[in-house]
Amino acid sequence: MGKITGNMPNLLLLSKEETIYRAIIEAARLPELNIVTQIEESDIVLGEPNLIRETLSHLSTLKWIQSTWAGVEPLLDPSLRRDYILTNARGVFGRLMSEYVIGYLLAHERSIFERMAAQRNKQWDKSLTGTLHGKIIGLLGVGSIGAEVARTAKFFGMQVRGYTKSSEASKYVDNYFHGQDLLAFANGLDYLVSILPNTKETKKIVDAKLLDELPSHAVFINVGRGSAVDESALIEALEQNKLAGAILDVFEQEPLPKEHPFWTTKNLTMTFHTSAPSFPEDIARVFIENYQLYIEGKPLKYQVDFEKGY
């Protein structure tokens, strides 16, 4: 066996959609690249973090892993090696996440579930609908995804608040909050959207105190990670009408166990981690862009800091 040529980069695909990735990458005719199937030969791995984790210790010549996901938790376990460059998928989910967030915001304003029920009952339901215009949305976390959600919210005439560690990069955020100003950030929001990654600092950041700052007509949306939410506090807020609704795409445990109370919590809508699928055409573009940098010996884009976790 052994490498086909001494120095040509060997790419291993570890993805449920290997066939599609192979077709796209072969069609791109990237200079010098071999696509290999032997774990021991590969310098580069493109794939899902959970699949890659299983073979991580056997990748003896590993230099770079490109994740097809934004979240790379399976590779962040402190017991795992960190002697390679890990890049995640970024810049491709913002558009999809924005469609998701705005779609569910409009579903709420337009009472589309209620109107469907009215139709079933043959009721001509003329009750007034709301509008996004002028409403206040607060983004917990404003990275590349949050910036795109902010841009879309601004298009619809919303007021946009952002809570970040320190960055203030998006011009579509009207007011930034940091550190101790979390409760001030949440106070009076019509919509609270968490786009936070799973890190030590974000654990259960959405707790009873934070939810208490929201008006009772507010809706909470989680498209980040389930770990950011105190699930009991959220259930209590919803069941006691302290909150008008929650739209959850992510959960502490996925798939959500059948016995979990979320399935039947009042005004809780769940979407099974489908908000921003990794379409191979999008992710392959990220890989191809990074591969060009790789063979030129330049720093790769979207590098994950193992300590920070994103």
Added chain:
Amino acid sequence: MGKITGNMPNLLLLSKEETIYRAIIEAARLPELNIVTQIEESDIVLGEPNLIRETLSHLSTLKWIQSTWAGVEPLLDPSLRRDYILTNARGVFGRLMSEYVIGYLLAHERSIFERMAAQRNKQWDKSLTGTLHGKIIGLLGVGSIGAEVARTAKFFGMQVRGYTKSSEASKYVDNYFHGQDLLAFANGLDYLVSILPNTKETKKIVDAKLLDELPSHAVFINVGRGSAVDESALIEALEQNKLAGAILDVFEQEPLPKEHPFWTTKNLTMTFHTSAPSFPEDIARVFIENYQLYIEGKPLKYQVDFEKGY
């Protein structure tokens, strides 16, 4: 009784929301304006066309009617007087209509009704969702509302086609079609949206031939007038899966009679003429703007052509 002063314009409010309009207009302190309650005294009427119609023949000093609606059908009957200036509400519905159209497009792409059903059945439904990006939307009618829908569709990366009598005013429409090119306009659309007013030319323009040009995954949305649709043809297309869905806000007869087949037609969603409510704050702004022109003796905005019907 008689006018309070000889030449000061007298405004009569004929609206279900008279109290709100009175408060807003009084707060605006418009020069010379009296708000009156006597039909015989009024030069100007602001209100709903169906309410105004009942008193139309008694308005002996009538000069101008400002409709709170976009549609003014009740005042267009050829048997009614036309010796006054009729202006309708324009420029205020585009934003609301865009929210409605994009909201229901996203509901379709994101399968939000299907996911709600999955949640009820405690099924972790990971099936892939679609995106608006790259999809083709066709607008039947591109006036001020259509232009705003086009702008919003473009924001989401859609391809936009427009069908108009002759105008090509919106830069957000990629391809315009006119006259005989109706079927070419419809061919291959992912979404067909009718924003047409009720006129002779638009009657049943959405017929079996037009619907046949749409792919079976397409969705039809009607936010214009119900008269533009051949209802039997639409029912047949939906029941035979020639069309994936229809979202109807308007109908030939409103409220829709209980025995109408639309209530239970497959994949048909109805919203009871709620897509773009006339919020008094918005309509009052239109009136105030036109009132300034009125007292300056300048031509009013948004004048309706009684012959054309809009």
